[in-house]
Amino acid sequence: xxxxxNQITLHIIKLLKEGKKDQFQTVIDExxxxxxxxxxxxxxxxxxxxxxxxxxxxxxxxLIQELEHDFQLxxxxxxxxxxxxxxxxxxxxxxxxxxLENLSPSRIEELLSGMKIEESQIVKDIMNYPPExxxxxxxxxxxxxxQYYSVREAVDKLKSFAEYSETINYLYVIDDHKKLVGVVSYxxxxxxxxxxxxxxxxxxxxxxxxxxxxxxxxxxxxxxxxFIAIPVxxxxxxxxxxxxDDIIDVVISEATExxxxxxxxxxxxxxxxxxxxxAYRRLPWLILLLFIGIVSGxxxxxxxxxxxxxxxxxxxxxxIAGMTGNTGTQSLAVVVRGLITKEVNKKIITQLVIRELKxxxxxxxxxxxxxxxxALIWRGDAILGLVVGSSLVITLIIGTLAGTIIPLILYRFNxxxxxxxxxxxxxxxxxxxxxxxxxLATMFLAQLT
Amino acid sequence: xxxxxNQITLHIIKLLKEGKKDQFQTVIDExxxxxxxxxxxxxxxxxxxxxxxxxxxxxxxxLIQELEHDFQLxxxxxxxxxxxxxxxxxxxxxxxxxxLENLSPSRIEELLSGMKIEESQIVKDIMNYPPExxxxxxxxxxxxxxQYYSVREAVDKLKSFAEYSETINYLYVIDDHKKLVGVVSYxxxxxxxxxxxxxxxxxxxxxxxxxxxxxxxxxxxxxxxxFIAIPVxxxxxxxxxxxxDDIIDVVISEATExxxxxxxxxxxxxxxxxxxxxAYRRLPWLILLLFIGIVSGxxxxxxxxxxxxxxxxxxxxxxIAGMTGNTGTQSLAVVVRGLITKEVNKKIITQLVIRELKxxxxxxxxxxxxxxxxALIWRGDAILGLVVGSSLVITLIIGTLAGTIIPLILYRFNxxxxxxxxxxxxxxxxxxxxxxxxxLATMFLAQLT
Numbered sequence: 001x002x003x004x005x006n007q008i009t010l011h012i013i014k015l016l017k018e019g020k021k022d023q024f025q026t027v028i029d030e031x032x033x034x035x036x037x038x039x040x041x042x043x044x045x046x047x048x049x050x051x052x053x054x055x056x057x058x059x060x061x062x063l064i065q066e067l068e069h070d071f072q073l074x075x076x077x078x079x080x081x082x083x084x085x086x087x088x089x090x091x092x093x094x095x096x097x098x099x100l101e102n103l104s105p106s107r108i109e110e111l112l113s114g115m116k117i118e119e120s121q122i123v124k125d126i127m128n129y130p131p132e133x134x135x136x137x138x139x140x141x142x143x144x145x146x147q148y149y150s151v152r153e154a155v156d157k158l159k160s161f162a163e164y165s166e167t168i169n170y171l172y173v174i175d176d177h178k179k180l181v182g183v184v185s186y187x188x189x190x191x192x193x194x195x196x197x198x199x200x201x202x203x204x205x206x207x208x209x210x211x212x213x214x215x216x217x218x219x220x221x222x223x224x225x226x227f228i229a230i231p232v233x234x235x236x237x238x239x240x241x242x243x244x245d246d247i248i249d250v251v252i253s254e255a256t257e258x259x260x261x262x263x264x265x266x267x268x269x270x271x272x273x274x275x276x277x278x279a280y281r282r283l284p285w286l287i288l289l290l291f292i293g294i295v296s297g298x299x300x301x302x303x304x305x306x307x308x309x310x311x312x313x314x315x316x317x318x319x320i321a322g323m324t325g326n327t328g329t330q331s332l333a334v335v336v337r338g339l340i341t342k343e344v345n346k347k348i349i350t351q352l353v354i355r356e357l358k359x360x361x362x363x364x365x366x367x368x369x370x371x372x373x374x375a376l377i378w379r380g381d382a383i384l385g386l387v388v389g390s391s392l393v394i395t396l397i398i399g400t401l402a403g404t405i406i407p408l409i410l411y412r413f414n415x416x417x418x419x420x421x422x423x424x425x426x427x428x429x430x431x432x433x434x435x436x437x438x439x440l441a442t443m444f445l446a447q448l449t
Numbered sequence: 450x451x452x453x454x455n456q457i458t459l460h461i462i463k464l465l466k467e468g469k470k471d472q473f474q475t476v477i478d479e480x481x482x483x484x485x486x487x488x489x490x491x492x493x494x495x496x497x498x499x500x501x502x503x504x505x506x507x508x509x510x511x512l513i514q515e516l517e518h519d520f521q522l523x524x525x526x527x528x529x530x531x532x533x534x535x536x537x538x539x540x541x542x543x544x545x546x547x548x549l550e551n552l553s554p555s556r557i558e559e560l561l562s563g564m565k566i567e568e569s570q571i572v573k574d575i576m577n578y579p580p581e582x583x584x585x586x587x588x589x590x591x592x593x594x595x596q597y598y599s600v601r602e603a604v605d606k607l608k609s610f611a612e613y614s615e616t617i618n619y620l621y622v623i624d625d626h627k628k629l630v631g632v633v634s635y636x637x638x639x640x641x642x643x644x645x646x647x648x649x650x651x652x653x654x655x656x657x658x659x660x661x662x663x664x665x666x667x668x669x670x671x672x673x674x675x676f677i678a679i680p681v682x683x684x685x686x687x688x689x690x691x692x693x694d695d696i697i698d699v700v701i702s703e704a705t706e707x708x709x710x711x712x713x714x715x716x717x718x719x720x721x722x723x724x725x726x727x728a729y730r731r732l733p734w735l736i737l738l739l740f741i742g743i744v745s746g747x748x749x750x751x752x753x754x755x756x757x758x759x760x761x762x763x764x765x766x767x768x769i770a771g772m773t774g775n776t777g778t779q780s781l782a783v784v785v786r787g788l789i790t791k792e793v794n795k796k797i798i799t800q801l802v803i804r805e806l807k808x809x810x811x812x813x814x815x816x817x818x819x820x821x822x823x824a825l826i827w828r829g830d831a832i833l834g835l836v837v838g839s840s841l842v843i844t845l846i847i848g849t850l851a852g853t854i855i856p857l858i859l860y861r862f863n864x865x866x867x868x869x870x871x872x873x874x875x876x877x878x879x880x881x882x883x884x885x886x887x888x889l890a891t892m893f894l895a896q897l898t
Contacts, residue, residue, distance in 0.1 A: 279812050286812055427771060
């Protein structure tokens with residue numbers, strides 16, 4: 001906490017203790033929901049109840065959406081079923097759904113029972129969509145109008161649904177069958193004459209997504225077309241909209257997921273995760289790698305004789321394995337990030353594989369020559385130098401190709417290419433490089449001193 | 450290209466060949482700029498000139514912002530200085546600035562000479578801000594109003610600057626000294642009475658950034674407060690605004706940068722990068738790793754005697770080095786991603802380091818026991834098993850801590866923590882693990898068979 005945050009917290013505590021509700025409201029009014037959430041989280045717990053009593057249901061709804069998960073549950077607990085129902089009616093359905101999704105079914109039922117039936121039904125519907133789809137991200141906090149409305153009528157409807165129109169900047173236009181037929185921005189409304197018909201000023205080639213669209217796909221649409229909201233339809237009927245702020249969260253979490261997979265961190269470890277949970281999530285990968293390590297060991301043990309005769313071979317093992325692993329990770333990262341922004345077809349893939357083959361040959365030859373010279377100078381053994389150097393050329397080419405082709409194959413079979421995570425590619429490349437290195441060494445053994 | 454895209458392209462070619470400009474416009478009208486850009490890029494080059502002739506300057510300005518860089522330059526070249534000046538006047542200044550930044554100074558001067566002086570001056574100003582700052586991302590395509598305006602006057606100004614208000618949803622309010630004092634959303638305008646004063650309905654606690662704010666910081670604001678635009682000020686004077694669509698691009702490119710650094714890919718390699726360029730960008734890291742690999746080799750060579758006596762030690766080398774490297778990468782990924790969304794202070798850092806220490810001990814003990822048992826069964830040698838197992842315990846703890854502390858130290862000194870890239874941490878951990886492993890082995894050598 002900074003000094004300023006400390007001062008604000010102390011000021012708030014004073015107002016709460018002295019029961020100055022009006023002054024408390026004046027202070028709170030000056031802040032954004034995110035800031036209010038931080039104030040709440042910094043406040044000693046004994047002040048939380050009065051803090052909540054002093055807020056309106058509307059303010060609590062805004063606050064709760066910005067709190068960390070544990071605090072969200074605390075707030076709902078403190079409010080009781082009735083008040084929390086009132087607050088939940090005011091929350092964005094998608095935020096509420098993601099708040100509830102990890103609770104027990106009985107607790108979910110209990111909390112939803114305090115809500116208006118039509119609102120709780122919408123939340124239940126959202127929770128029924130598969131995770132990471134458009135259905136999970138959509139909100140019903142938007143205003144729709146029939147196409148035969150005049151601009152005047154649209155403005156009137158907007159005024160009477162003012163609280164539904166806060167974050168959105170479009171009115172969605174539907175026909176008699178509730179089908180989405182157009183969209184009008186608030187700007188269009190301002191610029192139009194009051195008597196104009198909505199159907200004459202609306203943009204009718206609306207781009208929409210279906211509720212089962214993958215969230216990455218939705219993000220791609222928003223990014224591509226610079227939208228700030230995109231409608232969600234089912235059988236052409238408008239069922240919700242997704243706003244750009246949710247998409248930013250999607251982009252961040254998808255990138256974090258990619259990094260988690262590339263580094264085999266295991267899912268969802270952040271600064272707040274408990275040590276035992278973090279260890280438990282990381283262990284499966286490490287144990288898998290341990291067994292793959294044993295495979296490497298077994299391979300080396302096959303070459304025990306070679307190694308006994310030329311112990312110096314062991315000196316270059318980490319270097320060859322490390323570099324092969326690294327070049328594979330480099331290729332992997334290029335492919336994984338490339339697949340996010342590009343649509344791929346056979347032509348692009350062929351070009352990419354050929355490109356990476358060339359890259360592999362180029363870096364293989366450069367590094368190979370370098371290490372041959374170094375090994376020659378260091379150990380004074382030309383044959384050893386050549387074995388190490390030529391091994392590196394071959395393993396770098398193979399490592400580069402493996403890092404390119406494996407994620408592409410996974411992508412082809414609709415498996416997230418990032419699961420061919422860095423460590424897996426690294427370990428695979430380890431094994432390949434050991435086989436090549438010791439294989440070559442054994443072939444040349446007669447020449448090695 | 451899909452079949453549908455093929456059909457559209459063929460249809461467009463037909464219209465261009467037959468000179469049907471009106472029908473061409475009808476078709477183009479149905480698409481978003483991104484789609485028009487894809488059509489242009491798919492079109493054989495010989496049709497490009499007429500395609501551009503058939504578009505209005507406004508449409509070309511939209512199109513150019515969505516094209517790949519090479520095509521952007523092609524379009525400017527085909528238009529000639531005068532027409533391209535007209536188009537550039539209509540482009541978002543920030544997009545134009547990033548289009549121009551890699552061109553030669555003389556070419557920039559030539560292109561800017563076709564623009565209105567005041568517009569070209571703004572573009573030059575933007576290009577003078579350091580890369581990756583708010584100044585580089587801001588646009589002047591917004592509408593400002595004085596605070597004493599009535600809603601009616603605001604609407605009139607909005608109508609006369611209609612083309613400046615396309616993508617934004619706010620009017621920015623300034624005082625007599627051009628200082629930013631408030632913001633009014635289009636929704637506020639619609640909901641208000643015509644006679645109301647802007648200063649009475651505006652939101653006056655505007656959150657803004659300065660032109661030299663880092664773009665990651667700007668993204669954090671937008672993400673935190675769910676804004677769709679944020680004003681940029683210099684000495685409290687409004688100089689531009691940044692829109693959420695640019696922020697999505699920032700979030701994507703920052704995540705890609707993190708992945709590039711974690712995997713030491715080298716900067717800016719995508720599917721279109723030429724093989725020789727990609728190899729050249731990747732080589733520096735690989736050569737650095739090669740030399741670090743030599744250090745590993747030198748360390749092992751210090752234990753040549755130990756290794757000669759117990760060649761089996763080599764079997765477990767890749768496993769120990771690999772696992773230590775991996776646990777370091779896991780910790781690194783958690784820290785790097787955590788720093789993006791969290792503000793850190795001493796308390797959080799201490800907690801994190803202690804957490805990771807516990808994680809290290811936990812996974813160290815589990816994996817250590819496992820490998821001791823495996824080594825014992827495999828090699829039938831209890832001492833070897835204990836050496837391997839206890840090495841793994843120690844190296845996993847150290848590896849986990851190194852992956853946590855090193856990026857935090859870098860962060861503390863304002864160095865991007867992701868530059869402590871995966872491979873660097875891996876290699877460092879390689880060296881540490883070899884020292885510990887062979888150190889322990891040498892100590893217990895008398896007992897090893």
